[in-house]
Amino acid sequence: MRRWLRSFGFAWQGVRTTIRREAHMRFHLFATFLVALMGWTLHISRTDWLFVILFVALVWTTEIINTALEILCNKVESRQDPSIKAVKDMAAGAVLVAATLALLGGILIFGPYLQAWINKN
Secondary structure, three states, X not given: OHHHHHHHHHHHHHHHHHXXXXXXXXXXXXXXXXXXXXXXXXXXXXXXXXXXXXXXXXXXXHHHHHHHHHHHHHHHOOOOOHHHHHHHHHHHXXXXXXXXXXXXXXXXXXHHHHHHHHHHO
């Protein structure tokens, strides 16, 4: 149990480090807060919550991996290198794909709730 708690602490430190180091991660944190607030306010369904949580997790996971790869690439090669640039661009591309998917999913999930709320008011 002690090893598990220690591993959890290291993992949590990795999340905190990413939030502190990366402006994009702070944006994702803010967006997560807004999405959760919207979900709570609009009383989205349990199934919709599941998808919201999956989208948020996908974006956070890709951003953390992207940050880790950038740090590693910068440590391995400090000079401009086409291969390192390609790796960093691909990792950033993964975040872009995840964030775009989350945005489209958010529109599909929240659109009907917002439409109903607008029609009600």
